[in-house]
Amino acid sequence: MTAACVFAAAIVLLMLLLQGCNNAVPGKQDTGKQKEQKEQKESVQQENTGPKPVGGDVQSSEVFYEIFVRSFYDSDGDGIGDLQGVIQKLDYLNDGDPSTTDDLGISGIWLMPIQPSPSYHGYDVTDYYEINPEYGTLDDFKELTAEAHKRGISIIMDLVVNHTSTEHPWFLDALASEESPYRDWYVWANAADEDGHDLSETSATGGKAWHNRGGSHYLGVFWEGMPDLNFDQPEVRQEMIKAGRFWLEAGADGFRLDAAKHIYDDLQSTGGKPEITDMNVAWWQEFRAGLEEGGHNPYLVGEIWDNSPVVIAPYLNKAFDSGFNFSLGEQLLAAAKSGSSSSAVTTLSRILGLYADSSGGAFIDAPFLTNHDLNRVMSVLEGDVNKAKMAASLLLTMPGRPFIYYGEEIGMSGSKPDEHIREPMVWYEDPSGGEGQPTWQSRMYNEGGSVSVEAQMNDEDSLFAHYRKLIHLRAADAVLRTGTIDSYSSPDSRVMTYVRELDADKRLVLNNLSADEIVIELDPAEEWGELAFSSVDGASLKDGKLKLPAYSTMVLK
Template sequence: MRFNLRYLLFSVALLAACNSDKPGSNPDPGPDPGKDIVDQVSQYDARPFDGQKRAGVFYEIYVRSFADSDGDGIGDLNGVTAKLDYLDDLGVAGIWLLPIYTCDSEHGYDVIDYTAVNPDYGTLADLENLVAEAHKRKIRVILDFVPNHTSHHSPWFVEACKSAGSPYRDFYHFSQTAKPGWYAVPSGTTDWFYQGVFDRSMPDLNYGPASSCEQSGAFVALTDAAKFWIDKGVDGFRLDAVKHIYDSDISAENPTWLNKFYTGLNAHFQGKSALGFDDIYMVGECWMATEQMAEYYKGLPALFDFTAWADRLLYALKNDHAKWFPKDMIAEREVFAAKRPDFIQATKLSNHDESRARTEVGGSHALSLERCKMAAAVLLTSVGSPYIYYGEELGFFGDKTDKGGDRNVREPMLWKPKAEDTERPTWISSTKNTDTGVGSVAVQAESAASLYNVYRKFLRLRNTYPALAEGAIALPEWFDDASSADKQVMAFYRTAGSEKLLVVHNVSGTQCSYAFEGDVVAPVADMNGVTFSSQGNSHTLAMPPYSSIIFEMQSR
């Protein structure tokens, strides 16, 4: 085993510290004027962060609820621009804006005009300014794009309804026979029906056979709209409901359509990236099991992993059952790689369509905050391309299944204590989920024990170490698949080039001991005060509840 001086000094300091507090406790001593507060999350000194955002972490923003720049109670694009320094400091390298187009709803997925900015959010010039300012901070901007349907107020649909001979008639699915999920045409050809899988207010677009979809009027119109945004500097798109573009979600039709859409726009994107990226960024919402989802990698380079990654991690946190999580991720990634070797696995804890992560892991239960810290640590040390939903870094609550539905998970961001927060949108009159038990950015920023600073710390680690940012994942050689011992602990290697890190998480509310062997170079970082003892290359960790530690290992 090779120790360096830094390792010995930290070991001595760590052993002294562990005797001063009850095992597993994590008191907040307050800011240390001699040390950046984010570095106080860990008792070890990681490699200094050089400012490069290697990790490519994205941050999801519901503009209506993020930041209000003009005092009208509604979040806007200028509000997002004003908070770019916050996002830059957090360490994100990209932002995903939920639909910003003209629409007829709060959510924005019923698009009226794909190239017009919702006046509630500002102007086209505001969007262009946001993109330019984001690029100055090396932050990409991607827009939510809706290929499955439009608003029933879209000029395309209004014209299509007027006559069976309308040039827009083929943009949608019409029939003179009523079917499940079909609705009577509201005007014009009222003896006809149209398809609207999600709602009567959102008629489905029709691209014809997937083999020739690029020749359809709807495909050309939608592609032209996307090119409009690329020419305005936008870096890519999140595609909504990609499994619903064609009726059969398990046929080759949807991946075929997606491949043509991506390929055509990628060609248009070439040479236009202000940040020097070779390809456009395009990620699909594909809520499916692993094997079915993998087929969609034939169409897109990136997909959100809803079931295998997020569901399994939340299960691990709620059931103290973490040991097999890395093994499951390795197996899943092998399935993806068989379809697309350069696949991007977009990971997240929750988003605008789901109950908030804190609610999922315990809600008002006292453990929910510690579980959220652990969820953040796993998200930012495991494989994948992480996304953070706004407010998740503060520990927002929100149950989508409760009265209020979507509004429960789209409440306004908390910048300062409510009484003095002039930037907080007020469009929702009742904000029950965030008014209690959630500290604002200003308050949490002052506490090394806050969830916000846990996110900042682990984002900094992921951006600093290539092995965390983009490295491979592997099980440690001592992993025993048949044993349930240490089931509350997950351990895995992350490697990139000559850099090898060992990551260990205790996801339970119980202190435990964990033994491993290997050539440790130095501890890199921890959370919640992990102590350890070593004899030769044998090591024993004393892991408090909801604790993590990362070691730099000797790479052979």
């Protein structure tokens, strides 16, 4: 998409948002004029172009689960989670049997970086073709993908192509000599500023852009340990496509692509310029095409960390299937925390229309509440389990492919710095842990007890049970998985309502975000006659009156 198209899309989006505050009648579908409604529904319908579930008859919830391998499950007793540990816990995530309901029910896993790295987090890679030896071997990875596929679980992995580690052999060779064949794989300046670089420039992420090593200055947008690769070099592009194909051939189903907008968006002085976006998108289109030329159909989700849909939309044009929806997560958490409905759905339906226009309908939204870079849900919600349940309800009834961060389903807490939002998964009630419990890091927030898998697995009132219930509902209902979403005006601000629709099959979703029981009178002309789902006991639908218990989610047909 050209910069001009982006600007035009922005104008269209702004006009739609301004039209969104129409005079809605309580209990009526709040979609504006009939022409707008028709256009919106046509544009918002999403085409799932990613990899299909590979487990035969296993139902797909379209829910992905983010795993920090180091913190998940330790198979060999060294205190560090590993790939064999993930294999051992696959049945916890999805046992592959649609007739059982004990498992969480996810249908995809996102593995945070698993390649060799000098850092605990792995986002500075030293070898694009190997597994971090603390996590296992390439054979372990192949076994993991095979076992996951048997259960209908797709595996995507972090692929960090924007930068390497300073300990990567390429960088060490480039640093050693200006004649190195890898010298131009990175971006350099010198103290004499002969290349026109301002060595005091601020990077796009707010830190120093240029770093001195032995008199040579190299670009590192994130920090000095992560030198940026030079994507003006064809060899770099070819190498990254080669690495992508390697992992797809090893069994991966796709990639979460780190720092996607920083391939060329390096400096604060140039950030956000349309020509920079165009260059980024052109690279990612080339990357996708290169993978597809190798006979693959990967699912690609980009970390385009921006709250502006106008920035994200171009990347969905033959580059990514999805871009993480950062702004939606903030809005859903805010609604759950405040106990009051918001305009999130009205805004979302129009944003999805913009994405559909940019992608030709071939996109999948990627909603989430939090991830490894953000404070955990339970900390944001100040430890309120009921509000955490409602945040989960909102997420899991949104369109697209929801992503859950490991431990959110049991209410793990954690606030910055990063190490404290990446603490080990809590498997046992006993604070001392047990078999498989990672111990690589001391825990500040999560000491076991009720915040553990062991305590919640068999407790039908637990947060885990709530997540499981909503995920299995999603797996069983195609309307909730792939249908459109439209706002629906609720007569009570404490109830967040919206309509999901697929091929004229509709669901009315109502979320009571408050601690009060609420009774809503529905419009009889709309014929919502069946209470198809309730997250708690005590709900009822009789003579057009719907009783919603406190902190509850209802789905009507």
